Amino acid sequence: MPKQKQSSDTSAAQTTRAKKKPPVTPSAERRGELLGIAADVFAEQGYNATTVRKIADAAGMLAGSLYYHFDSKESMLEEILRTFLTELWDGYDSVLSAPLGPRETLEALVTESFREIDRHRSAVAIYQKESKHLVTQTRFEYLVESQQRFEKAWLSTLERGVAEGAFRADLDVRLAYRFVRDTVWVAASWYRPGGGHSPEEIARQYLSMVLDGIAVRT
Incomplete structure (x- = not known):
């Protein structure tokens, strides 16, 4: 009887674990693979030049x-970009909500940006090349909101740094934002x-060069 009870308990525990972590179906795995392939094709050939046949x-x-x-290819592109932006903002929001000084916040945002490039290089390339045209389509209007949030996050960090004396008082924050934005994301x-x-x-x-320079100080 004790042996049967132990076997029953073990089976129940395994069932509980299975419920907590449902296995990924082959269809879901294949869907992810296809999105990765589509992202690479979009990034290399451009959205307009890419057809469903080329992706296939x-x-x-x-x-x-x-x-x-x-x-449709529009559905693929939307899922690629939404996945990238969702992960980007998960990371950014964690940084922005942390009790960090302005310099530490800037450093963390830059680091998170390079991590996203590592995870979603093709999606970043698509975003850079295509977003200007995509935002004119109703389906991709969410990109405008993301762009506005992005600018606000970086500008507020730079402005806070100037106000708190972490960054130079004569810093042109908008010019600094544009420089950091473009030099980080071009890495894709x-x-x-x-x-x-x-x-x-x-x-x-990157941060060493931007914050401390590259010349030897004497």
Whole structure:
């Protein structure tokens, strides 16, 4: 009888764990793979030049089979960009809500940005190349709100740094924001995961140059 009870308890525990962590279905895994392939094709060839057939060819499948997972290339692009932005803002919001000084906040935002480039390099490239045209479509109007939030987060950090004496009093915060924004995100054009430098190391080197300069101080 004790042995049977132990077996029953073990089975119940396994059932509980299974409920907490449902297995990922092959369909969900394949969907993720296809989105990754589509992101690479969009980034390389451009959204307008990319057809469902081109994505299907890159995935090694028939175009009709791709429609089993997605109803259009617009749906694929929307999911790619929403996934990237959701993860970006999860990271940014954690930084902005933490009790950090302005310099530490800036450092954390830069580091989080390079991590997102590492995770979603193709999505970042698409965003940079296509967002200006995409925002004119109702389906992608959410990109405008994200752009506004992004600008506010960085400008408020820089303004707080000037006010608290962490950054120079003569700093043009809007010019500094544009410089940091463009020099960070352009990394998507050359960064390759596993290329010898982690996103954290790239962020450290970048911040050292921006905040401390590259010339030897005498």
